[in-house]
Amino acid sequence: MAWIRIDQTGTELKDESEVRAFLDRYNIRYERWPLEDRVSPDASPEEILEAYAPEIERLKEAGGYTTADVVAITPETPGLKELIVKFGQEHTHSEDEIRFTLQGSGVFYINPETDPVFAIYVEAGDLLGVPAGARHWFLLCEDHHIRCIRLFQDPSGWIAHYVDHPTHSTFMPVCWGPQYVPPETIDRKKLSLE
Numbered sequence: 001m002a003w004i005r006i007d008q009t010g011t012e013l014k015d016e017s018e019v020r021a022f023l024d025r026y027n028i029r030y031e032r033w034p035l036e037d038r039v040s041p042d043a044s045p046e047e048i049l050e051a052y053a054p055e056i057e058r059l060k061e062a063g064g065y066t067t068a069d070v071v072a073i074t075p076e077t078p079g080l081k082e083l084i085v086k087f088g089q090e091h092t093h094s095e096d097e098i099r100f101t102l103q104g105s106g107v108f109y110i111n112p113e114t115d116p117v118f119a120i121y122v123e124a125g126d127l128l129g130v131p132a133g134a135r136h137w138f139l140l141c142e143d144h145h146i147r148c149i150r151l152f153q154d155p156s157g158w159i160a161h162y163v164d165h166p167t168h169s170t171f172m173p174v175c176w177g178p179q180y181v182p183p184e185t186i187d188r189k190k191l192s193l194e
C-alpha cells in the first residue's frame with residue numbers, strides 16, 4: 001500500500017484513510033486494484049490490459065484517457081541511467097500521469113509549491129494519478145524494477161516540461177520499503193544517481 005513521507009517535518013502517513021485524505025487535498029488519485037487474483041503480474045501486456053479492462057474503462061470515462069499500455073523497467077533496460085536521470089528531475093506534464101504498479105516499487109515526489117514537498121511510495125497494487133501541471137519527479141527503488149500500466153490522454157503529448165528552479169537535488173533519493181531509510185545511508189552510486 002502507498003504511504004507518504006514529508007521530509008521537512010518528518011511526518012509519515014501509513015494509515016490508508018490518512019493517505020487517501022492527504023492525497024485528496026492535492027487532487028492526486030489513489031486506488032488499490034486487485035493483483036494475483038485477477039492476472040499474473042508476469043502476464044503479457046495484452047493479457048494485463050484485458051484483465052484490468054473494467055478499471056481502465058472506468059478511468060478512461062472519468063479522465064478522458066484514450067489509450068493504455070504496459071511498461072517495465074528492470075536493471076537490464078537499455079539506457080537505464082538516462083531514464084533514471086530523466087524521471088528524477090522535477091517536471092510537469094500537460095496531462096495527468098496515471099500509473100498502476102503491477103510489480104516492483106518506486107517513489108513519486110510531489111512539490112505542491114505552497115506546501116512542503118512530499119514523497120509517495122508506491123508498490124504493486126497501487127494506482128496513482130499525478131494531475132496535469134503538478135510539479136513532481138520519480139525515483140526507482142534500489143532494485144531498479146517496476147512494471148506499470150500507463151494511461152494517456154494523448155501519448156504523443158506526454159512529455160516532461162522541466163521546471164525553473166527545481167528542488168529535486170535538495171532531496172536525497174530516498175526510496176524505502178516498510179522501513180524508512182535515512183538519507184545518509186543511501187548509496188547514490190548504486191541508485192545510478194551519480
Ligand SMILES: [Fe+2]
Pocket residue numbers: 091092093097136137160
Ligand atoms: Fe512525470
